[in-house]
Amino acid sequence: MIFKKDAQETQRFLEDTSALRDGFTKGVYIPETYEEVIDLMHECAKSKSTITLSGNGTGTTGGRIPYGDYVLSSQAFNKILSIQKFSDGTGLATVQCGVLLKDLQETTEAEGLLYPPDPTERLCFIGATIANNSSGARTFKYGPTRDYVERITVVLSTGDLLDIKRGEIFADEHDEFQLKLPSGKTLHFKRPNYSIPQTRKHMAGYYTKPGMDLIDLFIGSEGTLGFILEADLKLIPKPKQFFGVLVYFPTPEDVIAFVDEARRRSVSETTPTALCARALEYFDKNSLNFLRQRYPNIPENAAGAVFLEQETTPETEDQLLSDWFELMEHHHAMTDDSWAALTPNEQQDLREFRHTLPVLVNEWLNTQETRKISTDMAVPIPRFHELMNLYNTECQAHDFPYILFGHIGDGHLHLNILPQSMEEFNEAKKLYDEFVKKSLDMGGTLSAEHGVGKLKAHYLAEMYGEEGINEMLRIKKTLDPDLMLNRGNLIPKAYLEKIH
Ligand SMILES: Cc1cc2nc3c(=O)[nH]c(=O)nc-3n(C[C@H](O)[C@H](O)[C@H](O)COP(=O)(O)OP(=O)(O)OC[C@H]3O[C@@H](n4cnc5c(N)ncnc54)[C@H](O)[C@@H]3O)c2cc1C
Numbered sequence: 001m002i003f004k005k006d007a008q009e010t011q012r013f014l015e016d017t018s019a020l021r022d023g024f025t026k027g028v029y030i031p032e033t034y035e036e037v038i039d040l041m042h043e044c045a046k047s048k049s050t051i052t053l054s055g056n057g058t059g060t061t062g063g064r065i066p067y068g069d070y071v072l073s074s075q076a077f078n079k080i081l082s083i084q085k086f087s088d089g090t091g092l093a094t095v096q097c098g099v100l101l102k103d104l105q106e107t108t109e110a111e112g113l114l115y116p117p118d119p120t121e122r123l124c125f126i127g128a129t130i131a132n133n134s135s136g137a138r139t140f141k142y143g144p145t146r147d148y149v150e151r152i153t154v155v156l157s158t159g160d161l162l163d164i165k166r167g168e169i170f171a172d173e174h175d176e177f178q179l180k181l182p183s184g185k186t187l188h189f190k191r192p193n194y195s196i197p198q199t200r201k202h203m204a205g206y207y208t209k210p211g212m213d214l215i216d217l218f219i220g221s222e223g224t225l226g227f228i229l230e231a232d233l234k235l236i237p238k239p240k241q242f243f244g245v246l247v248y249f250p251t252p253e254d255v256i257a258f259v260d261e262a263r264r265r266s267v268s269e270t271t272p273t274a275l276c277a278r279a280l281e282y283f284d285k286n287s288l289n290f291l292r293q294r295y296p297n298i299p300e301n302a303a304g305a306v307f308l309e310q311e312t313t314p315e316t317e318d319q320l321l322s323d324w325f326e327l328m329e330h331h332h333a334m335t336d337d338s339w340a341a342l343t344p345n346e347q348q349d350l351r352e353f354r355h356t357l358p359v360l361v362n363e364w365l366n367t368q369e370t371r372k373i374s375t376d377m378a379v380p381i382p383r384f385h386e387l388m389n390l391y392n393t394e395c396q397a398h399d400f401p402y403i404l405f406g407h408i409g410d411g412h413l414h415l416n417i418l419p420q421s422m423e424e425f426n427e428a429k430k431l432y433d434e435f436v437k438k439s440l441d442m443g444g445t446l447s448a449e450h451g452v453g454k455l456k457a458h459y460l461a462e463m464y465g466e467e468g469i470n471e472m473l474r475i476k477k478t479l480d481p482d483l484m485l486n487r488g489n490l491i492p493k494a495y496l497e498k499i500h
Helices: 007-014 034-046 101-110 126-131 214-218 252-268 285-291 317-330 344-366 381-397 422-441 457-479 493-499
Strands: 002-004 027-030 051-054 070-073 080-085 091-096 149-155 161-165 176-180 186-190 227-237 241-249 277-284 304-312 339-341 402-407 412-417
Touching: 007 027, 007 070, 034 051, 034 070, 034 149, 034 227, 080 101, 091 101, 091 126, 101 126, 126 227, 149 214, 161 214, 176 214, 186 457, 241 252, 241 317, 241 344, 252 277, 252 304, 252 317, 252 381, 277 285, 285 304, 285 344, 285 402, 304 317, 304 344, 339 344, 344 402, 381 402, 381 412, 381 422, 412 422, 422 457, 457 493
Parallel strands: 027 070, 051 070
Antiparallel strands: 002 027, 080 091, 091 227, 149 161, 149 227, 176 186, 241 304, 241 339, 277 304, 277 402, 402 412
């Protein structure tokens, strides 16, 4: 097993894409076999050391940043073990945790298969996307990572190696799991009793529902219960073709009316010739102003834009394009300036356009003394306009520079406030707290996709109450008795210290 402890070599493991910069570690272990991972767990248990699990560092919430002891890197587990293709056109990929999402997508697509989860950042490791139940633009049609995970191999901090298959272990009528370990010991623990918000996306705290499958407890648990080593992932037939469109609108009201109708039609009509977006993404005027540095052709009078993708066949493409343009024109879209991407090269350019926004924002932030304040909340669709209006009116009232963009189909926008002084940062932070409270009051979630990590752990009690956090903690204590893994993620430190 490789061990790195020189500051130069460990530095990158102290960072992700959050602005947390005060992590520290005694060293980074890079195991190359599953046995080495098990040995490491035993060693750390013996020496009462903590372990922080690391993917590729694209997380936004400080999840992989260590505060002491050791880091366990996934990077050597980088093999796609097999891709199976079945006679009905579907498939199954067996992958190790350190495989890049980009590599999995390219390999499956070459086989005529599609792995639908598609976070905007593709340089992330599959194990981390499972630990974070990652989602992305295509989640609008296909759901988050959870829906595609059929099996995981997990190592607990006790060194127990588990193979958890979907459909095998469920919470019983008393909401209890019984989990037999390879050592012969049986663990008993209850699923959390809180309820999950009725948002289209949710990624805050352990998953729960009556009769739930054990695999769903591990998916989205942000590395607090075990190290995911390997997974079987469901693949669907790759759609024959698709097109993407970026369309500008002259007023904010037109954008919203268009999205409302596009969302309603996409989720309700299911025939192959009906409009059915697989992605519906939003850019507000301020986002377009930001992007104009790289894309000077963005029209000056655009008040907002929508990016959408529609799957087609050679037979349906013309009709679907014409139907979408009709709908856009009905909502006064600036169709002459819009950008339709029909070929793979054009689609790649459009994808690049979308990815450029967070990248430009991060580049700009690197030149500033302050951090951005970034929201990941979502509310149920009927309350979505209320939250969007709140973001706009409050940011304008405070005169904050900000951008609002993201997964509007799922009622999930990212608000980035970009403070230019510490004073503005502190003011924006207070407003963020207010937004969290209001989103939760509307029946929303603290995080729709990026997770809680270390940055947002202290808000989780607002969502589930003290008892909710204690329920999560009891599960963690059963599966990770020394509270060794990913301390500080999800469960606020104060709770861990009380029980330890
Ligand atoms: C520009 C940009 C756009 C993004 N867009 C999206 C988006 O659209 N949707 C979305 O969901 N996310 C998005 N993200 C966030 C990020 O890409 C995801 O959270 C991703 O899953 C992180 O993967 P990683 O390998 O970089 O993990 P890391 O940042 O290294 O780790 C993330 C977390 O996973 C844990 N972890 C890592 N590996 C394992 C393992 N094998 N077992 C258990 N726990 C593990 C870590 O401890 C940590 O808590 C975006 C990020 C960026 C920078």
